Amino acid sequence: MTERLVTLNDVSVQFDGPPVVDRINLTVNRGDVVTIIGPNGAGKTTLIKAVLGIQAIATGDIWLKPGARIGYVPQHLILQPTLPLSVRRFLMLTGEPEAACRAALAQTGVEHLFDASVHHLSGGEKQRVLIARALARSPDLLVLDEPAQGVDINGQAALYDLIRDLRDRLHCGVIMISHDLHLVMAATDRVICLNQHVCCSGYPADISTDPAFIKTFGQKVAESLAVYHHHHNHQHNLHGDVVNSDDGTPPHEDCNHHGVH
Template sequence: MTPATGAVDLIKASGLGVTLGGRRILSDIDLSLSAGEIVTLIGPNGAGKTTLVRTLLGLESPTVGRMMRKEGLRIGYMPQRVAVDPILPLNVARFLRLGARRRGAVRAAGERLGLVGLLDSPIQGLSGGEMQRVLLARALLRDPELLVLDEPAQGVDVGLQSGFYTLIREIRDELGCGVLMVSHDLHLVMAATDRVVCLNGHICCTGLPEAVSRDPAYQRLFGVADTRGLAVYAHVHDHTHGAVSGESDEGGHRHA
């Protein structure tokens, strides 16, 4: 499922820049996401991914540029992790009810994500993969138009990660929602996304999931040596690279 022609943007940033503590974190960000579209945001540590997501969600204010969100936009957010006090008597069902909008939603979400057998289990005793499914279920309880997933497969066994991303695509198809993922898990995420945005203080490149393994700029940024089997995307540059070997642009992205 991909966004229909003329689909209304759920979020749209134009010329967005963010400065925090006197330090420029993001500059010249143009980004939009429509219903039915999965966009994956990638970039090295310190690239500004978290700041961009917080700005898109309205938790940070842009220093320059414009930020638009669909009026009344319902957002379901799945964080990387949630810290729960080990002495808090909280089982999975009660944890999920904290975010439920309607009666019966918790049971339905549990059935959809294979959590029914865990609803009475203490939240502190879950494995990494079980906790990620619980966090995804909690995000879905908001009936989201936009689902924001921060490292959604973190803690999931490598052998199960592909199935987890397949589940995300199935949810997108069922709900027709937009999905914004943040990930470093390129080998699997590339095959699960409609569009990739590569960030390093600014948008270095963006495009469809094809041809990235052959792109020298991508490999320099991520240090990919063996790309056999890597799902790929088209690499479209929206800025000018320096001609001098090792020259760095504004965002700290180095080019040979």
């Protein structure tokens, strides 16, 4: 039976002027991967801050499953470079025990970084540590704001593989914001196109033909996504290299991210 985690009913957020997000309706169930896309200034981050309860809403209501735990991966992590901070200390600032922090790092494939300096991590490593920090709480709902920001294209693919794998293993719900349209289409179950209001929503394979999507992103983007039916018969390792999903070996040389798989 489907377990509902969060529902937004006619949610609007308004500062000075017109609504930043306007009358949003959205439900995320356990096991869903829902991705919010849209141009800059569309209200994507504002919307998930409302879900997290850190942004007041002007109208509507947000229902969260009683007792549900939320793990949040922010868009930016700003740390003072002169402040010594290990991954161990950074994770334990959550208040979770060391064992839970180690286990979360193992789930994201970077347990070996437990005693490393946060300041010396690569972009991909930093994102995995941030995801581990969110996982330490054993979340029912994982919320990620641009989880692959600052990571190269191969590392992005590996991170999206990781997010789907975490959903499968932990059976949590996932809401994420992304600008990486080609890659995210392979990693999500449902797409919400936001531009203050919901322009369109649906399955990744269908969204690129929606007139509202074409109006928002342009014909070229829509056409490129239409031929990008990435069936994802492989995965990516920690370094973003493509491997077969069954045995971890390199795939056939024709397998890449530029066409139909």
